[in-house]
Amino acid sequence: MAYDIKIVGGEIVDGSGKPRFKGDVGITDGKVVALGAAPDAARETIDASSMVVAPGFVDIHTHYDAQVLWDPMLTISPWHGVTSVVVGNCGFGVAPTKPEHRGLILRTLERVEGMSLAALEAGIGATWPFETFPEYMDALERRPLGINVAVMVGHTPVRLSVMGDESTTRAATPAEIAAMKAIVAEAMDAGAVGFATSVSKVHVGYSGRPVPSRLAEFEEMLEIADAVGRSGHGIIHYNVGRGPRWDEYEQLHYKSGRPIIWTALLAGSLGPNSHRPQLDKSRELIGRGLPIYPQGACRPIQIEFDFRSPVVFDTFASFERLRAAPDDAARQAVYADTAFRARVKTQLAGPGPDDAFFMGKQAEGDSRRAMFRNLVISSIGDQRLIERRLFDVAAERGVDPVDLMFDLAGQDLRIKMRANVLNFEEAEVREIIQDPNVLIALGDGGAHMSQLCDACYATHLLGHWVRDDGAISLEQAIHQLTQRPADIFGLTDRGRLGLGLPADVVVFDPVTVGASKLERVHDLPAGEDRLISRPLGVKAVIVNGVTLPEPGTPPTRPSGRLLRQRA
Secondary structure, three states, X not given: OOXXXXXXXXXXXXXXXXXXXXXXXXXXXXXXXXXXXXOOOEEEEEEOOOOEEEEOXXXXXXXXXXXXXXXXXOOOHHHHOEEEEEEOHHXXXXXXXXXHXXXXXXXXXXXXXXXXXXXXXXXXXXXXXXXXXHHHHHHHXXXXXXXXXXXXXXXXXXXXXXXXXXXXXXXOOHHHXXXXXXXXXXXXXXXXXXXXXEOOOOOEOHHHOEOHHHHOOHHHHHHHXXXXXXXXXOEEEEEXXXXXXXXXXXXXXXXXXXXXXXXXXXXXXXXXXXXXHHHHHHHHHXXXXXXXXXXXXXXXXXXXXXXXXXXXXXXXXXXXXXXXXXXXXXXXHHHHOHHHHHHHHHHHHXXXXXXXXXXXXXXXXXXXXXXXXXXXXXXXXXXXXXXXXXXXXXXXXOOOHHXXXXXXXHHOOOOEEEEEEEOOOHHHHHHHHHOXXXXXXXXXXXXXXXXXXXXXXXXXXXXXXXXXXXXXXXXXXXXXXXXXXXXXXXXXXXOOOOOOOEOXXXXXXXXXOEEOOOEEEOOOHHHOOEEEOOEEOEEEEEEOOEEOXXXXXXXXXXXXXXXXXXX
């Protein structure tokens, strides 16, 4: 017997959480056929001496729904060892979409997920190869995918498909709910791995309107949950923003019988140490046998934004006029208006009427004011201001920081600032990632590409939190990146190294693994920009028995699969 690929001399961590062991891996016809001892010859041999050999990572929180249509490699995720992704998170996606709604769905993605409209239009093209969700799945199956893709059906495109523009302004009628339920049932039959929705106040769509899912009454959610349950498979992803909705999680689970994944449990979301009662409640629910899991993040949530789309102010009531501004000229006029500036200053000064938009919680308003005080100027024509804190520059000039910010924006809407939004208190983040009930995810690959880059979270976890900090063991970290998310999402043949299983493998050096500093490149369609992080210490990534090329190198043959899921 000759192997297609043999990986020799590595420390094997199989994804189960069990201790590592030294051995070889043999791969033939896309499957693992030898594990521990692999005595036969191979056409390709990878020397893994001093390396770790692990299952390919499973990233359950991405937004590659559109990007996959022009970038089947789904960069940058596979650079960092990811071999399977789940798209459709937070209720967003591109299917189902009727031809007359294509502009609305792209403008929604532009606004809520920070995707370049020019890149979306150029990348997808004028003729879409699908309208319905099953047609979208078929279109993906025809693509030469570089890694494996599983798809959730999103509440926003479903609602928009049934209700059109009114999906952003009102509740649904019983007939409309029945139509949505039928679409979701059809999607589950086509192999969707779940249904995703959002009620987060952060999610503001085109023309400053709430995204469609935010207008859904809970009865609508329960009816759709019933469709998921009747399919016999899949999960429900519920993005609630900052404030957990424990009773609703339980109701959705009882209605569907399916696991509930909620987003997000982050350090500082409701004030200092607010993660602790959330961890306690999650532990209690899981202890009662309820599969209700929080998603957390292992990286600080930092956002780089410009003033065409100042996303970090999306939950500021004072920015309501700005969110509704239709073009750059209108935005400039809002920024220059003294009444607008005065309202922003009032809100940033402390609790008041505008804090109602902070869900009525002073701690949430305080965290946003802290974010503003620490804004850093990251890109501007005047090189002397780069990497300077906005407040420091304002103090030097003797001006109000709000006036300075808007004066700079008035000169060029494309200047960029960076904000620490959440999850930057390392002691709190450590407690979150050490909790075994938390799903470590939130990479957001494919979204906010010019604003942040957390698709590298897996190598960051292994480098920073495992090697440098020692917060969790290597085996625990790999279990969190592989088998645990795969099992919860029902991807039962992924996330493990085992005989007869698909050969999704990552080989990395535990001494050097990590994620590089972010850099800005202009490689999206229409020449649009994005932030990327290059992998450190990753020697090889294998998908279904095919070794992926070096980052930035075109693939020689397709290696990924569409992961349809059926009961």
